[in-house]
Amino acid sequence: MIFCQRCGAELPPGSLKYLVTIHVTADFDGVLPAEGDREDLEAFMHQLDAEDPVSLENDVYQSQGYLLCPACKRTVLADPLGLARDGEDVGEGGRVH
Numbered sequence: 888m889i890f891c892q893r894c895g896a897e898l899p900p901g902s903l904k905y906l907v908t909i910h911v912t913a914d915f916d917g918v919l920p921a922e923g924d925r926e927d928l929e930a931f932m933h934q935l936d937a938e939d940p941v942s943l944e945n946d947v948y949q950s951q952g953y954l955l956c957p958a959c960k961r962t963v964l965a966d967p968l969g970l971a972r973d974g975e976d977v978g979e980g981g982r983v984h
């Protein structure tokens with residue numbers, strides 16, 4: 888049996904369910920460090936050489952998928968950044984606590 892990864896509801900075969908995929912990529916604004924920061928940059932590059940390739944890759948690009956029931960999909964889309972505070976209504980089926 889498959890379960891919603893947010894609320895744990897059963898998702899029987901043939902039921903409506905959603906795969907919510909989050910892609911996170913490092914943003915580059917086109918600005919390179921100024922001349923004075925070169926030494927910092929070199930130290931940073933040396934540090935990169937020593938670092939674990941997997942964690943390094945996660946710093947640049949990360950993708951995660953979650954299988955959700957319809958109610959949880961609505962809740963996640965209504966407040967994807969988790970900005971709603973306790974007690975605030977984030978929409979149909981939105982209350983978590």
Ligand SMILES: [Zn+2]
Binds near residue numbers: 958960
């Ligand atoms: Zn759910």
